[in-house]
Amino acid sequence: MALHRGSSKNDATTGGSNPLITEANPALGQRLTSPKSRLAQDPVPADVAYQLIRDELLLDGSARLNLATFVTTGMEPQARQLMADCIDKNMIDKDEYPQTAELERRCVAMLADLWHAPSPDQATGCSTTGSSEACMLAGIALHRRWAARVNDRTRRPNLVMGANVQVCWEKFCRYWDVEPRIVPMSGERFHLDAEQAVAHCDEDTIGVVTILGSTFDGSYEPIADISAALDELASRGGPDVPIHVDGASGAMIAPFLDHDLLWDFRLPRVASINTSGHKYGLVYPGVGWVLWRDADALPQELIFNVNYLGGNMPTFALNFSRPGAQVVAQYYIFFRLGHSGFRAVQQAARDVAMFLSGQIEAMPEFRLLSRGDELPVFAFTTTEHVTGWDVFALSRALRERGWQVPAYTFPADRQDLSVLRIVCRNGFSHDLADLLLADLRVAVDLLNDDSRTGTATGPSGFRH
Numbered sequence: 326m327a328l329h330r331g332s333s334k335n336d337a338t339t340g341g342s343n344p345l346i347t348e349a350n351p352a353l354g355q356r357l358t359s360p361k362s363r364l365a366q367d368p369v370p371a372d373v374a375y376q377l378i379r380d381e382l383l384l385d386g387s388a389r390l391n392l393a394t395f396v397t398t399g400m401e402p403q404a405r406q407l408m409a410d411c412i413d414k415n416m417i418d419k420d421e422y423p424q425t426a427e428l429e430r431r432c433v434a435m436l437a438d439l440w441h442a443p444s445p446d447q448a449t450g451c452s453t454t455g456s457s458e459a460c461m462l463a464g465i466a467l468h469r470r471w472a473a474r475v476n477d478r479t480r481r482p483n484l485v486m487g488a489n490v491q492v493c494w495e496k497f498c499r500y501w502d503v504e505p506r507i508v509p510m511s512g513e514r515f516h517l518d519a520e521q522a523v524a525h526c527d528e529d530t531i532g533v534v535t536i537l538g539s540t541f542d543g544s545y546e547p548i549a550d551i552s553a554a555l556d557e558l559a560s561r562g563g564p565d566v567p568i569h570v571d572g573a574s575g576a577m578i579a580p581f582l583d584h585d586l587l588w589d590f591r592l593p594r595v596a597s598i599n600t601s602g603h604k605y606g607l608v609y610p611g612v613g614w615v616l617w618r619d620a621d622a623l624p625q626e627l628i629f630n631v632n633y634l635g636g637n638m639p640t641f642a643l644n645f646s647r648p649g650a651q652v653v654a655q656y657y658i659f660f661r662l663g664h665s666g667f668r669a670v671q672q673a674a675r676d677v678a679m680f681l682s683g684q685i686e687a688m689p690e691f692r693l694l695s696r697g698d699e700l701p702v703f704a705f706t707t708t709e710h711v712t713g714w715d716v717f718a719l720s721r722a723l724r725e726r727g728w729q730v731p732a733y734t735f736p737a738d739r740q741d742l743s744v745l746r747i748v749c750r751n752g753f754s755h756d757l758a759d760l761l762l763a764d765l766r767v768a769v770d771l772l773n774d775d776s777r778t779g780t781a782t783g784p785s786g787f788r789h
């Protein structure tokens with residue numbers, strides 16, 4: 326459900342067209358006579374509808390210049406072709422499209438292997454629409470395991486996580502009536518650490534969510550340390566709390582670039598892991614994945630055996646119908662790149678991120694919060710040299726050149742800190758990074774000039 330309310334001002338019927346222009350160029354000559362937020366009485370010719378909608382979408386920014394998103398903005402023509410070939414396949418019709426289902430199974434097996442499931446045949450998992458659905462499913466499994474353990478309906482479960490969690494975890498807690506135990510940021514600690522994680526756990530903690538890596542600054546949380554601290558807590562007779570790793574981005578980076586980092590099923594306390602196929606899994610939106618280390622980690626009563634269109638189908642999902650094309654595209658990426666292909670793509674993104682962060686760090690106006698050496702993502706803020714403008718003004722100034730670099734304020738207890746964040750992805754080349762840097766320098770010079778001469782319109786002002 327998209328929550329869009331009411332009708333728009335543009336709904337007015339404009340009417341009228343010049344017949345000569347219309348004859349010469351049906352799309353451009355036509356003035357839209359159909360309402361935009363209600364169904365029109367009559368059809369619009371396909372060419373005209375296509376042209377008008379395409380034109381309207383020109384107002385969207387360029388996806389390639391969108392440095393705000395983690396989501397894939399470019400795939401090879403062969404992948405696009407495969408997706409077009411599969412656009413009519415419903416992922417749920419496993420009996421009708423058994424080979425699409427088989428490709429999904431292979432992707433789960435590949436991820437189980439990549440994330441070191443103790444026995445890849447034992448690991449269970451599925452595709453989802455993205456990490457949000459994957460996190461919901463993982464959260465439900467944690468909740469079920471806790472409920473079976475305590476068997477007392479009067480108690481209220483809680484989930485421990487850092488204030489840097491993505492909103493999907495707050496949604497999970499609200500929708501399933503779980504108390505969110507959110508550990509605030511403190512000083513220069515921008516994510517969860519072992520000490521704070523343990524301090525927030527009790528007998529009603531269904532799990533600790535750890536993030537690889539943080540949406541706010543791209544940093545990895547110290548999952549091995551958190552796991553060791555929870556082991557210690559359990560060994561002292563405290564609660565035995567499982568970990569879920571939200572690897573929306575990092576679960577497709579760390580296996581290729583950070584071999585020595587312990588974060589996955591090699592840690593016995595890690596019960597489940599999710600990732601977004603459509604982020605560093607390199608597929609267009611929307612596909613995600615969630616895996617449980619073994620059958621015990623996923624309570625069997627959550628799996629529905631649906632008798633559907635002649636087949637018996639086990640499912641654990643919030644959605645029923647959803648596109649099969651993204652799953653096929655994920656298999657294509659896995660099949661095509663292999664380990665060394667993935668390593669090359671992710672290393673290139675990290676190289677660009679570290680090059681850019683190094684250049685930005687050298688400017689007196691900025692201070693880095695992270696440098697892109699974990700996720701290829703970094704955040705930076707202004708130094709004390711900057712008094713006449715702020716990160717929001719710079720974000721808007723960059724937008725004038727088409728760059729979408731978000732500026733935002735950190736959560737509790739660092740709301741005083743406002744940053745810019747740059748997400749480097751496959752397709753954001755060194756050349757583009759050079760162009761961004763050149764535009765960034767021009768924008769900073771203009772903002773500095775404006776604030777010296779007093780032509781800026783205040784700290785958030787910018788010049789047209």
Ligand SMILES: Cc1ncc(COP(=O)(O)O)c(C=O)c1O
Pocket residue numbers: 395454455456457458460491493536537538539540571572573574601613
């Ligand atoms: C850490 C983390 N978890 C979950 C999500 C939600 O992912 P999706 O957009 O695939 O639903 C995001 C998205 O940015 C994220 O960064």
